Amino acid sequence: MSIQDILVYPDERLKQLSNEVTEFDGAFKQLLDNLEETRLAGPGAVGIAAPQIAVFQRVVIVDVSKMRKPVPNHGYMILVNPEITEWDGYDIGREGCLSVPDFTGNVIRAKSIHLKALDREGNDIEFDMEGFEARAVQHELDHLDGLLFLDRVVSRNTDIFKRKVYKKS
Ligand code: NI
Numbered sequence: 001m002s003i004q005d006i007l008v009y010p011d012e013r014l015k016q017l018s019n020e021v022t023e024f025d026g027a028f029k030q031l032l033d034n035l036e037e038t039r040l041a042g043p044g045a046v047g048i049a050a051p052q053i054a055v056f057q058r059v060v061i062v063d064v065s066k067m068r069k070p071v072p073n074h075g076y077m078i079l080v081n082p083e084i085t086e087w088d089g090y091d092i093g094r095e096g097c098l099s100v101p102d103f104t105g106n107v108i109r110a111k112s113i114h115l116k117a118l119d120r121e122g123n124d125i126e127f128d129m130e131g132f133e134a135r136a137v138q139h140e141l142d143h144l145d146g147l148l149f150l151d152r153v154v155s156r157n158t159d160i161f162k163r164k165v166y167k168k169s
Helices: 026-041 131-144
Strands: 047-049 059-062 077-095 103-118 124-130 160-162
Touching (some): 026 059, 077 131, 103 131, 124 131
Antiparallel strands (some): 059 077, 077 103, 103 124, 103 160
């Protein structure tokens, strides 16, 4: 396992569309290990997407269970070829990103979602999720389509905030 460099905005590669995962082989397991190690090495990130380490495959890791304020969650999730199949409600909330270390932003997301994906072995998994976990998943899935939270804010003048230190969540 090894910690990988994170692509940082405005790196053009962050706009790239990622490919479906088709092989669940040793190299893929290595990617998952590298992704998790890189997430944990960062400043308390609740999620990471493979394209953030310049691997353009549709896989993300999300784990909001370690947040200071408890939120409903499914713990540690590896989501391969994830797809949101249902959305409900809207909510605005503050987001940060390892690839945008100097800013946070207010982003509108669906309040609850139904998610279909594959696990690390390629088995079908499904989740209903809401609140911050649903927000984190929507944020990570955007990376697979080349989108950052900066692309989602209503106004770059009023919805983006400079931060001095990347705070641990
Ligand atoms: Ni991000």
